Amino acid sequence: xxxxxxxxxxxxxxxxKTRRALTEAAALLLAPQRAIPLxxxxxxxxxxxxxxxxxxxxxxxxxxxxxxxxxxLIDWILNAQGRDGGVAAYYSLFTGYSDSYPEVTGYIIxxxxxxxxxxxxxxxxxxAERATQWLLSLQMPSGAFPxxxxxxxxxxxxSAFNTGQILQGLVRAHRETHNETEKAEILDRAQxxxxxxxxxxxxxxxxxxxxxxxxxxxTYYSMVSWALAQLAAESNDPRHAAAADRNIDWVLGQAxxxxxxxxxxxxxxxxxxxxxxxxxxxxxxCGILRHREDAIQVAKRSAWVLLRKFETHKRLLGTYEPxxxxxxxxxxxxxxxxxxxxxxxxxxxxxxxRYLNAALKINEMLKESLRTKGPEGLSGGVAGSYPIxxxxxxxxxxxxxxxxxxxxxxxxxxxxxEVERKFLTKLEASECAS
Amino acid sequence: MRxxxxxxxxxxxxGCAAAARLAELGFIPAGALTLPSWDRAxxxxxxxQWGLRDSYRYAVAKLxxxxxxxxxxxxxxxxxxMLKNKDREGIFRSLREVARHxxxxxxxxxxxxxxxxxxxxxDWSPDVAIFTGGNILRDKLLxxxxxxxxxxxxxxxxxxxxxxxxEWSLLRELPLSITIHFMDKGIDTGPILLRRQxxxxxxxxxxxxxxxxxxxEGIDLIxxxxxxxxxxxxxxxxxxxxxxxxxxxxxxxxxxxxAARRLKEGLKPVASGTNPSGGGNA
Numbered sequence: 001x002x003x004x005x006x007x008x009x010x011x012x013x014x015x016x017k018t019r020r021a022l023t024e025a026a027a028l029l030l031a032p033q034r035a036i037p038l039x040x041x042x043x044x045x046x047x048x049x050x051x052x053x054x055x056x057x058x059x060x061x062x063x064x065x066x067x068x069x070x071x072x073l074i075d076w077i078l079n080a081q082g083r084d085g086g087v088a089a090y091y092s093l094f095t096g097y098s099d100s101y102p103e104v105t106g107y108i109i110x111x112x113x114x115x116x117x118x119x120x121x122x123x124x125x126x127x128a129e130r131a132t133q134w135l136l137s138l139q140m141p142s143g144a145f146p147x148x149x150x151x152x153x154x155x156x157x158x159s160a161f162n163t164g165q166i167l168q169g170l171v172r173a174h175r176e177t178h179n180e181t182e183k184a185e186i187l188d189r190a191q192x193x194x195x196x197x198x199x200x201x202x203x204x205x206x207x208x209x210x211x212x213x214x215x216x217x218x219t220y221y222s223m224v225s226w227a228l229a230q231l232a233a234e235s236n237d238p239r240h241a242a243a244a245d246r247n248i249d250w251v252l253g254q255a256x257x258x259x260x261x262x263x264x265x266x267x268x269x270x271x272x273x274x275x276x277x278x279x280x281x282x283x284x285x286c287g288i289l290r291h292r293e294d295a296i297q298v299a300k301r302s303a304w305v306l307l308r309k310f311e312t313h314k315r316l317l318g319t320y321e322p323x324x325x326x327x328x329x330x331x332x333x334x335x336x337x338x339x340x341x342x343x344x345x346x347x348x349x350x351x352x353x354r355y356l357n358a359a360l361k362i363n364e365m366l367k368e369s370l371r372t373k374g375p376e377g378l379s380g381g382v383a384g385s386y387p388i389x390x391x392x393x394x395x396x397x398x399x400x401x402x403x404x405x406x407x408x409x410x411x412x413x414x415x416x417x418e419v420e421r422k423f424l425t426k427l428e429a430s431e432c433a434s
Numbered sequence: 435m436r437x438x439x440x441x442x443x444x445x446x447x448x449g450c451a452a453a454a455r456l457a458e459l460g461f462i463p464a465g466a467l468t469l470p471s472w473d474r475a476x477x478x479x480x481x482x483q484w485g486l487r488d489s490y491r492y493a494v495a496k497l498x499x500x501x502x503x504x505x506x507x508x509x510x511x512x513x514x515x516m517l518k519n520k521d522r523e524g525i526f527r528s529l530r531e532v533a534r535h536x537x538x539x540x541x542x543x544x545x546x547x548x549x550x551x552x553x554x555x556x557d558w559s560p561d562v563a564i565f566t567g568g569n570i571l572r573d574k575l576l577x578x579x580x581x582x583x584x585x586x587x588x589x590x591x592x593x594x595x596x597x598x599x600x601e602w603s604l605l606r607e608l609p610l611s612i613t614i615h616f617m618d619k620g621i622d623t624g625p626i627l628l629r630r631q632x633x634x635x636x637x638x639x640x641x642x643x644x645x646x647x648x649x650x651e652g653i654d655l656i657x658x659x660x661x662x663x664x665x666x667x668x669x670x671x672x673x674x675x676x677x678x679x680x681x682x683x684x685x686x687x688x689x690x691x692x693a694a695r696r697l698k699e700g701l702k703p704v705a706s707g708t709n710p711s712g713g714g715n716a
Contacts, residue, residue: 308681311684360686361684423692427695
């Protein structure tokens with residue numbers, strides 16, 4: 001039975017690949033002007049991969065200031081937002097923007113608010129408000145949010161992971177909204193989502209069944225427990241806090257002494273850095289919010305293994321096999337940006353500047369990968385893979401890549417300024433003392 | 435005491451200075467093992483560290499001495515005394531010149547861990563080898579010298595292992611120090627022979643200046659360690675803190691700016707003994 005279902009799944013994946021190739025080829029025939037950016041991007045990545053040279057003392061550096069890179073990333077997200085308020089999943093070099101993607105639209109909301117708060121620019125805030133309204137219109141009567149790309153005509157299927165990511169956006173929107181009626185409405189909807197998640201959770205803390213991807217439990221759903229912990233902090237509802245703790249307990253049970261955390265469980269896919277970073281980030285952030293030292297330590301152990309790999313080899317692999325033994329050599333750019341966020345937060349929590357140091361360097365590399373000029377969809381976009389034909393989201397610029405890199409750059413700025421301020425205050429104090 | 439020098443290039447000033455200093459003390463090397471001058475990795479690394487202009491000037495100074503005054507021939511001015519050829523005017527510009535003067539052989543290998551390198555080192559059967567740069571050394575090579583391979587590490591061990599070590603010492607508010615230790619399979623984890631605080635930091639006007647001075651002082655300490663080993667007056671002690679990960683990596687320029695500020699403005703309190711603790715460990 002198991003082998004039958006495996007071969008069915010494998011056949012359906014092959015069909016999916018063929019369908020995608022045909023769609024992309026047809027799209028290119030219909031819009032031949034896309035051939036130029038496509039060829040240019042392939043040629044430039046080929047050139048860079050051929051001639052780039054890494055050695056023990058090197059790190060990538062860029063002339064793009066962080067402020068400019070951030071502006072480019074946010075503009076990319078704003079351009080990807082549809083009239084309905086939803087943000088596209090990706091811009092394909094073949095087919096252009098995809099349909100809106102509820103999951104990513106959800107966790108892009110905090111990024112947009114953060115950018116507005118940092119820069120005083122009101123436009124991203126407005127975009128976050130529109131995104132929130134769109135998401136509220138998608139909520140199912142159970143409190144769940146639908147899986148996949150937005151397809152108004154199809155029958156929506158509830159998704160635990162997407163509900164968790166949208167919950168992050170709703171919690172933040174609640175905090176940022178000042179109109180009391182709207183604020184109460186958003187909190188109520190967020191609580192319904194959180195309660196649905198708690199209800200369908202397994203006694204061991206995982207999520208399985210029809211609302212889980214491929215029906216099985218995944219440790220990267222620690223991102224869901226992070227959202228539940230955020231909700232619990234906002235609503236003081238102990239049920240949501242307990243659900244977050246239960247899931248983190250389950251995730252910690254999958255951790256190996258090598259730093260590897262089992263249970264990503266994506267059948268038919270390699271273990272992309274994106275998902276590994278999800279596991280670590282969710283565990284760390286949930287650990288911080290729930291004051292769980294055990295979770296922080298587990299996240300720290302995994303993050304340190306990847307930091308050492310990055311510092312030694314000057315890059316992270318696009319995929320890893322269990323215990324980080326080996327993997328595919330392309331770069332999963334969004335995974336790099338997520339790890340940057342993790343290292344920066346660990347730098348903040350532990351005060352160890354080695355985390356900030358690694359994040360500064362990986363951010364340089366990521367900023368360097370941004371295109372500063374060019375048509376909408378390309379300029380400021382974060383590719384799924386470097387080179388662009390790598391296995392993760394090939395030939396696409398993905399909205400969650402822009403989101404995580406923007407998060408990383410804002411965190412970098414905040415933490416670096418904090419470190420500099422503390423350092424200089426200390427210097428001044430010691431000068432006075434002497 | 436039979437000594438061998440391991441060098442990253444025939445033109446390495448540190449390698450030349452270490453060989454000349456030891457020879458002056460009577461420890462004429464049994465040989466010097468060097469990577470080739472056109473080693474691609476070294477060239478790329480140096481270009482990255484120094485930039486195109488400085489690398490060009492350095493190459494011209496080493497290869498065409500007639501065109502430049504003596505001071506331009508030494509990149510690290512604190513090595514100049516050690517590099518002076520006492521018998522005639524001028525300085526040693528390469529290991530070959532030092533070797534000619536003190537009459538010891540130089541062998542060039544493409545990789546210090548290669549079977550050829552291990553074979554050559556075996557032929558010289560050294561008591562101790564001095565590492566002044568090159569590859570990360572593997573077990574086969576590490577085992578050849580009777581006592582081991584010495585390295586001068588520009589930071590206190592075990593607190594700061596790895597790279598950008600003086601800069602990390604500054605940021606972690608540890609006293610600037612030089613540690614002479616035997617190398618093992620780990621990065622800067624081998625037994626310690628000497629650990630000494632660097633006391634001239636206040637005279638340094640930049641991080642480069644600091645590093646140059648520490649390199650020169652490190653060679654003096656290597657000489658002291660070899661003398662001590664020869665006389666049997668010093669012994670190595672294993673490093674403590676084996677559990678913790680004290681490895682540091684190349685420092686980003688933004689953090690280097692802070693380290694430079696601390697060097698210029700804030701060293702006094704630490705030099706007089708405050709807060710050597712540093713931050714957390716992963």
